[in-house]
Every structure is written in C-alpha cells, then in structure tokens.
Amino acid sequence: MIRVSTSVFALVCAALLVACARSAPDSAPTDMLNVSYDPTRELYVEVDKAFAADWKARTGQDVTIRQSHGGAGAQARAVIDGLAADVVTLALAYDIDAIAGTGLIDPAWQTRLPDNSTPYTSTIVFLVRKGNPKGIRDWADLGQPGIGVVTPNPKTSGGARWNYLAAWGAALRQPGGTEASARAFVSRLYGNVLVLDSGARGATTTFVQRGIGDVLLSWENEAYLAIEESKGAVEIVVPTVSILAEPPVAVVDDVVDRRGSRPLAEAYLQYLYTTDGQRIAARHHYRPRRPEILAEFPGAFADLSLFTIDEVFGGWQTAQRTHFADGGIFDQIYRPGGR
Amino acid sequence: MALAFLVLFLFVPLLAVFTEALRFGLGAYAAAILQPDALSALRLTLLAAAVAVPLNLVFGVSAGWAIAKFDFRGKNILLTLIDLPFAVSPVIAGLVFILLFGRQGWLGPWLTDHDIRVVFALPGIVLATVFVSFPFVAREIIPVMQAMGREEEEAARVLGASGLQIFRRVTLPNIKWGLLYGVLLCNARAMGEFGAVSVVSGKIRGETNTLPLHVEILYNEYQFQAAFAAASLLAGLAIVTLVLKVVIERRLQRAMAVPGDPL
Amino acid sequence: MVRTRRHTVLPGFRLTMGYTIFYLVLIVLLPLLTLPIRSWELGWSVFQATVTDPRVLASYRLSLGAALAAAAINAVFGLVVAWVLTRYRLPGQRVIDALIDLPFALPTAVAGITLTTLYAPGGWLGRHLAAWGITVAFTPLGITLALVFIGLPFVVRTLQPVIDDLDLEIEEAASSLGATRWQVLGRVVLPYLSPAWLTGFALAFARSVGEYGSVVFIAGNMPMRTEITPLLIITQLEQFDYARATAIAVVLLLLSFLLLLLINGLQSWAGRRLST
Numbered sequence: 005m006i007r008v009s010t011s012v013f014a015l016v017c018a019a020l021l022v023a024c025a026r027s028a029p030d031s032a033p034t035d036m037l038n039v040s041y042d043p044t045r046e047l048y049v050e051v052d053k054a055f056a057a058d059w060k061a062r063t064g065q066d067v068t069i070r071q072s073h074g075g076a077g078a079q080a081r082a083v084i085d086g087l088a089a090d091v092v093t094l095a096l097a098y099d100i101d102a103i104a105g106t107g108l109i110d111p112a113w114q115t116r117l118p119d120n121s122t123p124y125t126s127t128i129v130f131l132v133r134k135g136n137p138k139g140i141r142d143w144a145d146l147g148q149p150g151i152g153v154v155t156p157n158p159k160t161s162g163g164a165r166w167n168y169l170a171a172w173g174a175a176l177r178q179p180g181g182t183e184a185s186a187r188a189f190v191s192r193l194y195g196n197v198l199v200l201d202s203g204a205r206g207a208t209t210t211f212v213q214r215g216i217g218d219v220l221l222s223w224e225n226e227a228y229l230a231i232e233e234s235k236g237a238v239e240i241v242v243p244t245v246s247i248l249a250e251p252p253v254a255v256v257d258d259v260v261d262r263r264g265s266r267p268l269a270e271a272y273l274q275y276l277y278t279t280d281g282q283r284i285a286a287r288h289h290y291r292p293r294r295p296e297i298l299a300e301f302p303g304a305f306a307d308l309s310l311f312t313i314d315e316v317f318g319g320w321q322t323a324q325r326t327h328f329a330d331g332g333i334f335d336q337i338y339r340p341g342g343r
Numbered sequence: 344m345a346l347a348f349l350v351l352f353l354f355v356p357l358l359a360v361f362t363e364a365l366r367f368g369l370g371a372y373a374a375a376i377l378q379p380d381a382l383s384a385l386r387l388t389l390l391a392a393a394v395a396v397p398l399n400l401v402f403g404v405s406a407g408w409a410i411a412k413f414d415f416r417g418k419n420i421l422l423t424l425i426d427l428p429f430a431v432s433p434v435i436a437g438l439v440f441i442l443l444f445g446r447q448g449w450l451g452p453w454l455t456d457h458d459i460r461v462v463f464a465l466p467g468i469v470l471a472t473v474f475v476s477f478p479f480v481a482r483e484i485i486p487v488m489q490a491m492g493r494e495e496e497e498a499a500r501v502l503g504a505s506g507l508q509i510f511r512r513v514t515l516p517n518i519k520w521g522l523l524y525g526v527l528l529c530n531a532r533a534m535g536e537f538g539a540v541s542v543v544s545g546k547i548r549g550e551t552n553t554l555p556l557h558v559e560i561l562y563n564e565y566q567f568q569a570a571f572a573a574a575s576l577l578a579g580l581a582i583v584t585l586v587l588k589v590v591i592e593r594r595l596q597r598a599m600a601v602p603g604d605p606l
Numbered sequence: 607m608v609r610t611r612r613h614t615v616l617p618g619f620r621l622t623m624g625y626t627i628f629y630l631v632l633i634v635l636l637p638l639l640t641l642p643i644r645s646w647e648l649g650w651s652v653f654q655a656t657v658t659d660p661r662v663l664a665s666y667r668l669s670l671g672a673a674l675a676a677a678a679i680n681a682v683f684g685l686v687v688a689w690v691l692t693r694y695r696l697p698g699q700r701v702i703d704a705l706i707d708l709p710f711a712l713p714t715a716v717a718g719i720t721l722t723t724l725y726a727p728g729g730w731l732g733r734h735l736a737a738w739g740i741t742v743a744f745t746p747l748g749i750t751l752a753l754v755f756i757g758l759p760f761v762v763r764t765l766q767p768v769i770d771d772l773d774l775e776i777e778e779a780a781s782s783l784g785a786t787r788w789q790v791l792g793r794v795v796l797p798y799l800s801p802a803w804l805t806g807f808a809l810a811f812a813r814s815v816g817e818y819g820s821v822v823f824i825a826g827n828m829p830m831r832t833e834i835t836p837l838l839i840i841t842q843l844e845q846f847d848y849a850r851a852t853a854i855a856v857v858l859l860l861l862s863f864l865l866l867l868l869i870n871g872l873q874s875w876a877g878r879r880l881s882t
Contacts, residue, residue, distance in 0.1 A: 077843070215728040330847075330850070349705065353709070356717070427863065429812040470633075527763075
C-alpha cells in the first residue's frame with residue numbers, strides 16, 4: 005500500500021516540479037500580463053488587439069497580452085502575493101499604493117505617466133427604471149424615504165468606494181453643506197440600500213436582471229453597458245455634480261525588471277494615451293483625457309460638474325482612513341443605533 | 344414529498360441551467376464550449392481532478408483501515424481533523440496556500456529566488472483542489488467499514504491471509520460501493536471547486552482559469568448563455584462520472600455473481 | 607497518544623495510521639497552521655476586539671445558525687430521499703440519482719446565481735412566494751436555502767451505501783416477530799443508520815459554515831442582518847489586513863471544529879450503542 009502511495013506521491017511531485025520549471029522566463033519575453041479590475045474586460049480585449057497590431061507594425065514582433073480580471077482589491081492582493089503582473093490597471097490609486105507599499109512598484113508611480121497615471125476617467129451616475137417612475141433627478145432624491153437604492157459594498161468593491169465618495173462630496177457641494185450634513189445624507193442614503201453586493205458587476209445584475217430597487221449607483225461606463233445589455237429596460241440619470249473617478253495604471257517594476265519586459269510594458273501603457281488608445285477608451289464609455297478625442301464623441305458623455313478626490317477628501321489615503329477603514333464612518337453608519 | 348423536494352431543489356435549478364445554456368440554440372451552445380479559453384479551462388479542471396482524486400483515494404483507504412479496524416485514543420479528534428478541510432471556508436483554503444507560498448509567505452522568498460511558481464500557477468491550483476476534496480473518500484468509507492465490523496478480516500487473518508490479500512479479497516468487496524461514492528464525490532468536488540481555486544489561480548485567461556472560474560468570468564461579461572453553457576458542461580461531467588459508476592457497478596456485479604449474495 | 611487498546615490480529619495499523627497522519631499534516635494541518643500564526647501578530651487585545659465586534663458576532667450567529675438549520679433540513683429530507691432512491695424502483699431513477707450530485711458539480715458561484723435567479727422577487731419561484739408574503743432572496747431564509755442546496759448530496763450519498771447494505775431480512779424478521787412499522791423504523795433501521803446519518807449531518811453542516819460562493823449572491827450582505835462570516839473575512843482581506851482576516855478565520859475554524867467534534871462524539875456513541 006505505502007509503496008503505491010509513495011510512488012504516486014513522487015510522481016505528482018515530479019509532475020509539479022516539471023510544471024514549475026516550465027514557467028521559468030525566456031530571455032526576451034514577447035508576452036505580458038495585464039492585471040485589471042472587473043468592468044474593463046471589454047475595453048482591454050480591444051486595446052490588446054490594437055496594441056499587438058501596433059507593436060507588430062513598429063517592431064515586427066508578435067506579442068501576446070494575457071488578461072486577468074477580478075475585484076480590484078483581490079487583484080491587487082494577488083499581485084502583492086506574487087501574481088506576476090507586468091502592468092496593473094486598477095479601479096483606484098489606493099490599490100496600486102498598496103502594491104507599491106510592498107516594494108513592487110516605485111512609490112512615485114503616479115507621477116511617471118501623464119494625468120495622474122490615469123489615461124481615461126469615469127464618473128458615478130444613476131441608473132433608474134424605464135421612464136424614471138420615482139422621478140429621481142439628483143443626489144438629494146436618493147435620501148428620500150421609499151427609494152430603494154442598490155450599490156455594492158464599499159468594503160469589498162472599489163467602484164462602491166467611488167459611489168460613496170461621490171454621494172459625500174455631492175452633499176458637501178450643496179448650499180450650506182457641511183461634514184455633518186454630508187454624514188446625515190450618506191446615512192440616509194445607505195439606510196435606503198436594499199442589497200450591498202460584493203462587487204460592481206454583481207450590483208448591476210441585482211438591479212437590472214433581478215429587478216431589485218429603484219436606483220443603482222454605477223460607473224458611467226457600466227451604466228451604458230447595462231443599458232445596451234438590458235435593451236432599454238433601464239435609463240441613465242446624470243446628477244448635477246459627481247466625482248471624477250480616476251482608475252490608474254502602472255508598470256510593476258519588480259516584475260518587468262526580473263523578466264526584462266519593461267520596454268513592452270511601458271509601450272503598452274503609453275499606447276493608452278495615443279489617439280487610437282483614447283478612441284478605444286471613449287468607445288467603451290470611458291472619458292478620454294485628450295480633449296480633441298473627447299470632442300470626437302459629442303453627446304457621448306454628459307456635461308456635469310466633477311470634483312476630484314484630492315480636492316474634497318485630500319487623497320485616497322485620508323479618504324480610506326476616515327471613511328472605509330475598520331471603525332470608519334461607513335462602519336459607524338451601520339452600527340446599531342449609529343444612524 | 345421526497346420527490347417534490349428533489350424537484351424543487353435539484354431539478355428546477357438544473358432545468359434553469361440548461362434552458363439558459365440552450366437559449367440561442369445548439370450552434371451558440373457549441374460555439375461557447377469550443378472557445379479556446381473554455382477548452383483550456385476544461386483541460387485544467389480535468390488535470391487538477393486527475394491528480395487530486397487518486398491522492399485522496401489512497402489517503403481515504405489508508406485512513407479508513409486505521410480508523411475502522413483498530414481502537415485507539417483520540418479517534419474522534421482524528422476524525423474531526425479529517426473533516427476540517429470541509430469546514431474551512433473555501434476562501435481561507437486558498438488563503439492558507441498564499442500565506443505559505445505567496446511572495447510574502449513563509450516559503451515565498453526562497454521560491455522567488457529559485458524562480459519556482461506555486462501559487463498563481465498549476466501547482467497552487469492542484470494543491471487547493473487536493474485540499475478541498477481531501478475528506479470525501481475517507482468520510483464515505485469510514486462508516487461503511489465501521490458498519491462492516493472486523494470479524495471477517497480477522498477470520499481471514501487467522502486462516503493465514505496476508506494484509507494485502509485480506510484487503511483485496513475481504514474488505515474491498517464490502518466497501519466498494521462506499522469507495523465508488525467517495526471517489527465520485529471527491530471528483531465532483533475537485534472539478535466544481537470555485538472559492539479556493541479562485542484565490543490561488545490569478546485568473547489569467549487561457550492559462551490558470553478552471554472551468555468554474557471561466558463560468559464566473561463569462562457571467563461577469565454578461566455572456567449569460569455562454570456562462571450557463573460552460574456550467575452545463577460541468578453538470579455533464581458529473582453525469583459522465585455517474586454513468587461510469589453504473590458501468591463499473593454492472594461489471595462488478597457480473598464478475599462476482601455469487602448466488603445468495605445480497606449485493 | 608495513539609495506541610491500540612484492544613488486541614486485534616489485523617496487520618497494517620502502523621503503516622496506514624502513519625500514512626494517514628503524514629498526509630493529514632502535509633495537506634491540511636501545516637497549511638492551516640499559518641492562520642493562528644498570522645493572527646498572532648495582532649496581539650491578544652486587538653485579536654479579542656476584532657473577533658468580538660458586534661458585527662462579527664452577528665455574523666457568527668447567522669453563519670452557524672443557517673448552517674445548522676440547513677443541515678437539519680437536509681438530515682430529514684436527505685434520509686427520505688436516500689431511502690426512496692435505494693429501496694424503490696421509480697421511473698427515471700438513474701436521472702434522479704444523477705441529479706443528487708448537481709450541487710457539487712455546479713460551481714458554487716453558478717449555484718448562487720441560479721438560486722438568486724429563481725428566488726428573487728421577480729424570479730420563477732420567488733414570484734409565487736412573494737404572493738404569499740415570503741421573501742427568500744436577500745434574507746436569512748435565502749442563505750439557509752442556498753446552504754440546503756449545497757448540503758443535500760452529503761446526507762444522501764453518505765446514507766445510500768449503508769441503506770443498501772441494510773438487510774431487508776432483518777426488517778422482515780422484526781416485523782414477523784410482531785413489530786409495527788414504526789417500531790421497525792425506530793428500533794432497527796434508525797439505530798443502524800445513525801452513524802452514517804450523523805456523518806452526513808456533520809458533513810452538510812461543515813460544508814455550510816464556511817460557504818461563500820453560493821451564498822454571497824443571495825445573501826444581500828447587509829451588516830448585522832445578512833452578512834455571513836466568510837464575507838467579513840473577505841472584507842478584511844480587501845483592506846490588505848491579513849492578520850485580522852486570519853483572526854476571524856481562526857475563530858470560525860475553532861467553532862466548527864468544536865461542533866464537528868461534538869457530532870463525531872455523538873456518532874461514535876451511537877455506533878457503540880449499536881454494536882452492544
């Protein structure tokens with residue numbers, strides 16, 4: 005018995021070692037891994053194809069770009085724990101900061117590329133049922149009694165944190181808005197929340213497919229995608245003011261230096277800033293940074309007043325500490341008697 | 344009553360899976376499961392199960408023999424420890440391997456220096472699969488072996504049979520159904536595992552995605568029909584193992600058709 | 607600690623026990639050991655504060671309560687189903703038998719999505735339940751339901767072989783000696799089945815406590831009300847706080863270990879009662 009089992013075991017170990025050995029890097033890598041968050045799947049399918057063609061035209065080399073998608077936090081954690089990403093394209097700077105905190109990325113990463121290392125931006129809008137039966141027009145309506153709100157859990161979803169901060173900032177921007185009135189509004193809003201899904205896509209499905217709630221807080225690009233998918237069962241309401249959501253990108257220094265793939269990885273990210281890259285982003289409902297490309301898509305992006313996280317919250321580190329960390333304001337809202 | 348329960352709990356969800364999978368006809372169904380990503384996910388899933396099931400089978404038989412045929416102190420604790428991988432949340436099951444083999448894990452620096460990849464590669468996926476399907480064979484055959492008692496084996500021993508002979512001639516025929524069920528469960532779990540594998544996989548398309556992960560990806564891309572098509576493939580794999588079971592059952596019955604044997 | 611008490615002539619104890627323990631340590635205990643060690647970094651007072659937070663406490667109640675309820679429901683219906691499938695010949699029996707494995711074969715995420723589709727207020731089944739004033743999705747009831755779904759195969763599959771081995775003759779002998787059907791069931795059948803039955807219960811329970819994929823879709827995830835413990839672990843991980851995540855995991859693990867130990871103790875007690 006034991007002889008059989010040891011030989012099986014030895015065989016397996018051998019097989020695993022062979023598998024390990026095979027994953028050793030080649031001298032000149034012609035492939036790279038982009039670790040990204042959930043809503044960018046469609047965007048990067050097109051970007052990867054266009055970039056590969058562009059690279060081939062410039063260098064004659066065939067490249068393969070592999071993709072990995074998941075919740076932004078989970079993806080950042082995978083990179084921290086050793087997922088060999090050449091580039092990361094995540095939902096918020098906080099997640100890339102967390103990777104930088106372990107020494108894999110230069111701490112000054114956000115200054116290495118233009119526009120805060122964010123080649124495209126988005127914002128937070130509302131999705132309502134066809135015909136807007138509850139007459140939802142702006143942020144204040146979400147705090148009214150009898151409105152069912154769907155938004156993901158800010159503790160587990162990057163997009164949900166943008167939603168929360170958009171609501172907070174919008175309340176501050178009201179005439180006479182203070183920290184206290186913002187807190188009261190956000191508490192009322194989350195009191196109206198019916199389901200806190202763990203991710204943005206889950207929340208969209210809950211709202212669109214399951215028919216839960218009257219309004220969904222959503223990324224602008226997700227909202228447009230949901231309208232296409234639902235064939236008109238839902239429509240967009242654009243509030244007067246919202247947050248400028250900046251999903252940043254970065255080269256993972258430790259990985260590209262180890263593999264020798266830095267030129268490829270840097271070219272890939274720079275491609276996002278080219279006219280072609282910007283057009284692809286715009287086609288997928290991400291707001292391009294270059295004004296001349298934005299002008300090519302008249303009416304595609306609603307005109308609203310946008311504030312940045314740096315202006316209102318003093319950056320991600322502060323926002324995370326104040327609002328989302330354990331015992332932060334979001335936790336206090338949900339503490340019994342905390343409302 | 345029992346049938347109503349079954350229909351409500353099992354048949355309706357299955358129906359839902361296949362209805363959704365075939366929503367756009369057979370052509371779309373075939374297209375969904377013949378995607379290169381789907382095929383590579385299928386290969387990976389089968390490979391992980393092919394490693395996990397034999398390992399856990401050997402362990403299960405060995406544990407069954409030790410626990411059912413002998414008395415010793417601490418048996419309950421041992422049994423409970425065998426159950427443990429089960430009670431461990433799949434997420435944690437993945438996490439422990441990250442804590443061991445991840446870049447910041449105990450073995451991380453050594454592995455990085457030698458350029459060996461465990462997590463976010465095949466070995467990690469296999470390890471997580473072995474972990475989650477660990478108790479099945481053991482837990483299925485221990486009650487059967489206990490119910491069987493040990494008198495028959497003892498008699499065989501007294502008559503001069505060797506350990507291996509006793510096992511093959513006396514024990515195995517008695518536990519074969521339990522063993523088969525155990526292997527079946529172990530295999531189904533190994534192929535269907537989602538949580539633990541999703542933590543250690545890295546979700547690289549066409550490379551470290553297993554079939555269940557592929558289903559989730561498709562679902563998240565609003566490709567509901569393709570997602571359910573891939574899910575039906577998993578249900579189909581379970582049915583294949585079941586058919587195999589029936590075939591083996593028939594063979595065994597014919598091979599050992601002893602008159603008067605209730606089995 | 608491990609020593610044979612009663613003398614037996616059977617060989618192979620050292621070999622099989624040695625291998626069992628070696629494999630158990632390698633695959634299960636060593637990896638799990640990382641949990642307490644990692645949570646140790648917190649220090650006792652932070653550890654205590656983390657695992658006794660009101661929200662965390664509410665989640666233990668929910669996770670353990672729903673898992674126990676689901677395992678109990680499965681124990682009853684699983685027994686009936688296993689009995690019917692083993693003892694009676696029905697049309698389409700093979701198909702029904704195959705269906706039992708479905709909750710296994712279906713990846714948990716798909717199970718969650720499918721169940722939510724079915725039981726959401728607008729879903730196939732949820733619509734009718736809503737007419738009765740019953741909300742399933744996004745309530746503790748929905749969580750229990752998902753756990754019933756994933757736990758069922760354990761009870762059925764554990765009982766089937768044992769029912770199969772149960773001699774019809776014993777039952778017939780008992781009833782020819784004048785026992786009523788209920789007496790046969792209570793005195794003969796159930797005691798014989800009880801070790802396997804309890805195993806099935808234990809397995810279904812254990813599987814349910816930590817379940818994440820199938821539950822998270824149907825749970826609603828509202829703090830204090832429908833937030834399961836595994837979700838809180840994920841929440842800590844999303845904040846890159848491995849130490850706190852492992853702290854909650856250790857408590858969950860300990861709780862289910864103790865409950866399993868209790869059930870296994872019951873089972874060997876039932877087994878001993880059977881053999882005497």
